[in-house]
Amino acid sequence: MRLPRFSLRRLLTRVTTAVLAVQGLTLAALLLIDQRRKRLRAPARFPKVQPATIPVGDGDLTVFTYGQDLYDDMLQGIRAARRRIVLVTFIWKGDRTGRAFKKALIEAADRGVEVCLVYDEFANLVVPRPFFHFPPHVNVVRHPLVWGGLGMLNPRNLGRNHNKLMVVDSEQAWVGGYNIGSLYATDWRDTHVRLTGHVVADLEDAFIDHWNELPGRHPALPDVSTRSWHSPVRVVRNLPRRALYPIRGMYLEAIDRAYHHILLTHAYFIPDDDLIRALTAAAQRGVEVKLIVPGQSNHITADWLSRGFYSQLLAGGVRLFLYQGAMVHAKTATIDGTWSTIGTANLDRLSLAGNYELNVELTEPAVARKLEEVFAMDLTNCAELTLEEWVRRPMMVKFSETVLRPYRRFL
Structure with a gap:
């Protein structure tokens, strides 16, 4: 009996097709879940402060x-x-x-x-x-x-x-x-x-x-x-036409300087390896690092891509807080009661290496105090996620995060 010839190309084609099919089905399922979630969403409720x-x-x-x-x-x-x-x-x-x-x-x-x-x-x-x-x-x-x-x-x-x-x-x-x-x-x-x-x-x-x-x-x-x-206020802007992306460097430099606390609020948190290393290194040298992200954002795919980093962050000492009952879309940070930034850039690849973005960077303690007050207000509307809780998430959730991992480089 004649055995069929082994074809590496055919095997790779079939594996690639299967992977793409699983990724497509996962994305489709997430979009269906998101549509249902949006239909059933209750009116937004969250704490506010006067300007x-x-x-x-x-x-x-x-x-x-x-x-x-x-x-x-x-x-x-x-x-x-x-x-x-x-x-x-x-x-x-x-x-x-x-x-x-x-x-x-x-x-x-x-x-x-x-x-x-x-x-x-x-x-x-x-x-x-x-x-x-x-x-x-x-x-x-x-x-x-x-x-x-x-x-x-x-x-x-x-x-x-x-x-x-x-x-x-x-x-x-x-x-x-x-x-x-x-x-x-x-x-x-x-x-x-x-x-x-x-x-x-x-x-x-x-x-x-x-x-x-x-x-x-x-x-x-x-x-x-x-x-x-x-x-004391500096304008920092990303200019894709000139291949200039200084906002990422601004964040890395500020995180590297931190000695007491880092407070971050970000709508879409899909960081690169350098940002992950900077945040966890800060936590390991004794800096209190707190991050607020949406419990559920308006882009479910971004949520699932972001979750792929939670294990590294939590194991590295970063405290993670999920905003409840509304979409938090802010892009702010304040460090050590001195440095702050407010602007348009998310901590993801699209903002840090793709889009036109505009942030103001401030070294003004009064502004840092105000942003710390806002952060404290937002924490009252958050649920903290612990490492113990996160590792117990369902196996299907872990599988879906793994399937979507390749898309991180695009967002």
Whole structure:
């Protein structure tokens, strides 16, 4: 009897096909679970604090932790604008809140204010295109899916514009994690800040640099010429077109300096090996490391990819807290009562090595104290996850995490 010839290529093809099939089924099951979960989700409930203003350098900083408070403040800024408004947002929903912003911006342009707007095309694919039709005297530019021509072959041209920034009259700037939409106004826990002083020029310059690089016919904006070298607030921005990603380095340097405590709140926590090592090394040298992440986020796949790191973190001494009853979308950190950052960047590959991002970095103890107060408030709405509890999770959960492990490099 003749035996069939062994084919390594055929074996590899079958194994690859089987692995992809299992991964596909796992992802499909997660998406079905997520759809059912969203249908049955109860109204969001979470603790809130009133906006608080803190003197910083030659200006001040106001911390917002509730979306409606932030939107009311931003709309007030738009309605009081006299010269120019620049605004960039990742997501801009066409709902009641989104329409309120659109109306206020058009009214500002009607009274002679220069209005320049940027939104990310990919993030708003589900928003009806007519919503982004503005009168001709409002300057609107889409950050495209891919910058055209041969540029589409360059990975530097694939970065999404994940920034959320508004500057009014070169005097006030708002930056942080909030997109624009009614869901975020009441149902999400996020963090945003309003800033005044010299740092506003740096934030406006970040908008102008990107605006002037974007393809399409729109008026160029002049460079900001009143920036200062001396400020306790520094603007740190990722620029994919220039292959610059300093936010990751900012985090690693700050974690490496820590000697007492590290408090992190992040919506999507899918760190690379260096971040894992930095956090666990800090814990092992006696630093108290606490991390708040969503118990259930709006992206179930991101949740499961994040869980793949829990064993390393918990075994390394990091304390992990799962936010309950609402989506926590903040991207904040504070260390040793001195250093803090607030901004748009998540601790995942998309933010740290892919997207346009914008964070403010502060060495101001008063800001650190305020963020510590916010962190303490959020902890009252968290359940701590222990290593003993985590190792007892069902075998099927462990299997699913292993199956999805290869996707970490993409998120």
